[in-house]
Amino acid sequence: MNGPAEKATTTHKRVNPLEGLKPLVLDAAVPISSYYLLNKGFGMSTVAALGWSSVVPALRTVWSVLRERSLNALAALILVVNVVGVLLASVTGDPRLMLAKDSGVSSAIGIGVLVSVAMGRPVMTAGLKPWITKGEPQRTAAWERLAASEPRFVRAERRFSLVWGIALLAECLVRIVGAYTVPVDTMVWLGTVILVVAVVLAMVVSGQLAIGPMEKMVECELETTRQEPSPATYDAYNTRNAHNMYNAHNTYNAHNAYNAGVPEGSCESAEAPNGTFGTPYH
Numbered sequence: 001m002n003g004p005a006e007k008a009t010t011t012h013k014r015v016n017p018l019e020g021l022k023p024l025v026l027d028a029a030v031p032i033s034s035y036y037l038l039n040k041g042f043g044m045s046t047v048a049a050l051g052w053s054s055v056v057p058a059l060r061t062v063w064s065v066l067r068e069r070s071l072n073a074l075a076a077l078i079l080v081v082n083v084v085g086v087l088l089a090s091v092t093g094d095p096r097l098m099l100a101k102d103s104g105v106s107s108a109i110g111i112g113v114l115v116s117v118a119m120g121r122p123v124m125t126a127g128l129k130p131w132i133t134k135g136e137p138q139r140t141a142a143w144e145r146l147a148a149s150e151p152r153f154v155r156a157e158r159r160f161s162l163v164w165g166i167a168l169l170a171e172c173l174v175r176i177v178g179a180y181t182v183p184v185d186t187m188v189w190l191g192t193v194i195l196v197v198a199v200v201l202a203m204v205v206s207g208q209l210a211i212g213p214m215e216k217m218v219e220c221e222l223e224t225t226r227q228e229p230s231p232a233t234y235d236a237y238n239t240r241n242a243h244n245m246y247n248a249h250n251t252y253n254a255h256n257a258y259n260a261g262v263p264e265g266s267c268e269s270a271e272a273p274n275g276t277f278g279t280p281y282h
Contacts, residue, residue, distance in 0.1 A: 034053040
């Protein structure tokens with residue numbers, strides 16, 4: 001039974017749900033927001049704003065390689081996107097070309113996400129995991145167990161990133177086609193509409209194909225864990241069974257001895273020379 005002290009300890013150990021979002025904030029939100037702040041707020045050029053906003057993902061990428069001996073996929077992706085943005089910023093030409101280049105960032109993100117899925121390290125997991133685990137240690141532990149032993153869970157995790165990669169890449173292709181087939185004045189506002197529709201569709205489809213099934217699997221894993229007896233309970237159960245079996249064995253022997261007319265525990269209740277059990281000598 002959980003006492004007040006144990007409940008207080010459990011409450012104290014509860015992790016802030018925002019803690020799990022820290023990598024997503026550092027690797028994606030900070031670079032993107034800093035770009036708009038520098039470009040729109042302080043009037044920096046596109047190249048300068050992209051360059052300064054790349055500092056955090058660049059440092060995070062190098063840090064992960066040197067310290068953790070692994071690549072921070074999300075930070076590396078944002079860095080690549082910024083580099084693509086710098087290259088596209090130098091592109092000039094007719095209005096249709098300018099409209100088409102706006103989709104370059106989406107294509108870079110979409111391709112990066114699809115490559116991460118192919119490598120078995122879906123980059124969108126950085127945002128998906130905190131959403132499903134909600135920062136709770138029990139849910140996080142359930143996620144880790146499922147990710148290590150449940151193929152359906154792993155497939156759903158990759159499916160989430162796959163949906164977003166395809167959506168962003170498709171949005172890029174549609175905007176490029178529209179840039180050269182739709183009137184320029186129309187495409188100026190239609191490009192934003194296409195992006196919003198792609199994001200909404202990705203949210204709905206990924207929710208049905210990935211988030212929903214993964215949340216159910218985590219809940220089932222938690223329920224299974226709650227139903228499993230603790231080691232102490234299991235030991236007590238075995239001890240009680242052994243004690244009951246011992247009592248039943250003694251009662252059985254006493255019953256046999258009584259039927260044979262021999263007092264329980266007497267020497268005559270031992271095995272007789274002729275092989276009979278509990279039969280007195282004559």
